[in-house]
Amino acid sequence: MDELFNSVLAATTTDSGITLTFMTALAAMGAALLFGLIISLTYMYTHKNKYQQSFSVTLTMLPIILTVIILFVGSNVARAFSLAGTLSIIRFRSAPGDPEDIGYIFFDIAAGLACGVGLYGYGGLFVLILCLFMLVISKINFGSPKTTAKHLKITIPENLDYEGVFDEILSQYTSNYTLIKVRTTDLGSLYELTYSVNMHKNVNEKNFIDDLRCRNGNLNIVLSLASNEIYGK
Secondary structure (H helix, E strand, O other), rough: OOOOOOOHHHHOOOOOEEOHHHHHHHHHHHHHHHHHHHHHHHHHHHHHHHOOOOHHHHHHHHHHHHHHHHHHHOHHHHHHHHHHHHOOOOOOOOOOOOHHHHHHHHHHHHHHHHOOOOOOOHHHHHHHHHHHHHHHHHHHOOOOOEEEEEEEEEEEEOOOOOOOOOOOHHHEEEEEEEEEEEEEEEOOEEEEEEEEEEOOOOOOOHHHHHHHHHHOOOEEEEEEEHHHOOOOO
């Protein structure tokens, strides 16, 4: 079997001095797949129903892809330059994820690099420690804010003086609030107020909106996450 892959593998030596054979390449790719699966399962467990299937599958793929790249490139400078030229034409068109998703991608990259240079023991130790760490901080809900930043849009009739009319309600349900924009709608017959608010944790949002409706004449009210708000709409 080594002879079959000899032209590709046997003449290649990694930076760590490992001469590649079929079995060493198979071991590296097997370890990378295992590491990728463990990382992906950790990601799914810590994110429960908030993850995308495509991203979880990608996390299982990245380590072995990077491992194969490292195995094939080895210490060959010409291959390294060819790889750099190939990767330079790739354009990523998917929307960027949150910082934690990017962290998991780098997690995958590190695991793949460890397998590519033959450091399976250290790679396994790294994956084990970081996965356990992620499970622990997810369990204790580390870094969870005591308030939730949101945007609040309230539509009011033109004859309602909006200054201070909602202060009592906002003070009850939020830790702080700021009126950031006022604009007219429906040819000036209505006003639209946009607030930046930090909601108290576990607040009843339905009661909050119902109290606001009693002040604005049951007109439109929109409460959304600050990160999803698009100004100008």
